Amino acid sequence: MEKNDHILPKDFPELKNDTFLRAARGEEVEHVPVWCMRQAGRYLPEFREFRAGKDFFQTCRSPEDCCELTLQPLRRFPFDAAIIFSDILVVPQALGMDVQMLAGKGPTFPEPLKEPDDLQRLRKKVDVASELGYVFRAITLTRHKLEGKVPLIGFSGAPWTLMSYMIEGGGSTTHSKAKRWLYRHPEASHVLLKRLTDIIVEYLVGQVKAGAQALQVFESHAGCLGPVEFKEFALPYLKDIACRVKDGLKEEGLDNIPMVVFAKDGHYALEDLSQSHYEVVGLDWTIDPRAARNRTGGKVSLQGNMDPCALYATKECISEIVKSMVEAFGTRGYIANLGHGLYPDMDPESVGAFVEAVHAHSRRLLNHK
Numbered sequence: 216m217e218k219n220d221h222i223l224p225k226d227f228p229e230l231k232n233d234t235f236l237r238a239a240r241g242e243e244v245e246h247v248p249v250w251c252m253r254q255a256g257r258y259l260p261e262f263r264e265f266r267a268g269k270d271f272f273q274t275c276r277s278p279e280d281c282c283e284l285t286l287q288p289l290r291r292f293p294f295d296a297a298i299i300f301s302d303i304l305v306v307p308q309a310l311g312m313d314v315q316m317l318a319g320k321g322p323t324f325p326e327p328l329k330e331p332d333d334l335q336r337l338r339k340k341v342d343v344a345s346e347l348g349y350v351f352r353a354i355t356l357t358r359h360k361l362e363g364k365v366p367l368i369g370f371s372g373a374p375w376t377l378m379s380y381m382i383e384g385g386g387s388t389t390h391s392k393a394k395r396w397l398y399r400h401p402e403a404s405h406v407l408l409k410r411l412t413d414i415i416v417e418y419l420v421g422q423v424k425a426g427a428q429a430l431q432v433f434e435s436h437a438g439c440l441g442p443v444e445f446k447e448f449a450l451p452y453l454k455d456i457a458c459r460v461k462d463g464l465k466e467e468g469l470d471n472i473p474m475v476v477f478a479k480d481g482h483y484a485l486e487d488l489s490q491s492h493y494e495v496v497g498l499d500w501t502i503d504p505r506a507a508r509n510r511t512g513g514k515v516s517l518q519g520n521m522d523p524c525a526l527y528a529t530k531e532c533i534s535e536i537v538k539s540m541v542e543a544f545g546t547r548g549y550i551a552n553l554g555h556g557l558y559p560d561m562d563p564e565s566v567g568a569f570v571e572a573v574h575a576h577s578r579r580l581l582n583h584k
């Protein structure tokens with residue numbers, strides 16, 4: 216028995232800062248909540264030190280390691296949410312695919328799916344509780360160790376993004392191998408997307424059961440699709456996930472939790488995303504905040520969207536950029552974040568300046584109302 220196996224998903228410490236959850240539901244807040252995608256990452260020296268010499272997915276399989284890496288950024292910065300340290304590619308692994316994280320290359324599948332016949336290689340029946348139980352245990356442990364400081368976000372990759380990795384075998388600029396399936400093998404594509412959806416739904420409900428207080432679905436590869444392909448191969452599955460997770464929680468007797476959909480470079484789909492049953496729509500930096508508010512018609516809260524590269528600017532400059540961003544989004548129904556993840560060469564001090572600027576500017580705006 217591992218040392219924390221006795222820790223159960225109950226009797227969690229009381230939540231002290233629920234600003235993120237209130238903003239997600241469009242409720243009143245004292246300041247705009249802020250967190251950063253990839254806040255548990257290589258820009259932190261303590262992260263690099265902790266991960267040194269360890270295999271990435273081995274780390275993902277250790278609840279203690281995931282807990283430590285999730286908590287690291289919160290010791291430095293007053294973030295309003297934590298996101299569990301894990302990766303979206305644990306789902307293809309659960310389906311039986313080999314995925315390795317190679318230094319300097321990123322995630323690599325030695326045997327990607329090439330033709331529809333390769334779908335036979337995937338596990339017919341995935342026992343989510345046993346294949347991904349290590350993520351659930353990491354969430355439960357982290358929720359306890361967070362001591363109610365801030366809410367814990369769980370996450371999954373969206374079906375299209377996972378499908379594209381499974382076919383490309385790793386990162387890609389064109390995603391042409393995966394898109395070839397959409398145009399040449401649309402039926403097999405739907406079979407795969409449906410299988411992924413079924414597993415993701417169970418995985419996300421399991422995360423909430425384990426202690427996650429919000430969920431984010433990453434459609435990181437929305438940008439290589441056009442509006443027509445997105446409507447056929449991405450949107451229906453994103454909607455299905457939101458609806459079925461919410462139904463699943465109800466069936467389990469669990470409270471509803473806010474869900475965030477982040478479709479990177481999916482600006483063409485903003486109206487659709489705002490009606491896809493997620494409480495929050497995450498935005499990359501290519502979208503103008505006021506245009507996003509208009510196009511989503513106040514139906515959802517918004518999250519984002521400073522260009523991560525703005526963190527290379529001076530602190531004064533970061534503060535000015537944040538000021539304009541918060542004014543443009545408004546303080547209600549807004550969660551500040553970057554438009555994508557932090558890069559490994561970013562200065563932790565700039566991240567601190569970003570967080571502080573969000574809190575300071577939003578407090579000032581809220582006090583003057």
Ligand SMILES: Cc1c2[nH]c(c1CCC(=O)O)Cc1[nH]c(c(CCC(=O)O)c1C)Cc1[nH]c(c(CCC(=O)O)c1C)Cc1[nH]c(c(CCC(=O)O)c1C)C2
Pocket residue numbers: 251252253254255256257266271298299300301302303304316321322370385386387433435479556
């Ligand atoms: C820190 C980290 C992660 N994954 C990878 C790293 C860097 C490698 C290392 O530390 O050794 C490899 C790692 N994992 C992945 C990549 C991208 C590779 C590529 O496609 O080019 C890399 C370098 C795949 C991945 N993984 C993830 C996404 C979706 C978000 C996004 O769009 O960036 C994607 C696309 C999700 C993810 N991945 C991770 C988190 C942790 C929580 C946090 O955000 O702090 C999350 C939410 C953790």
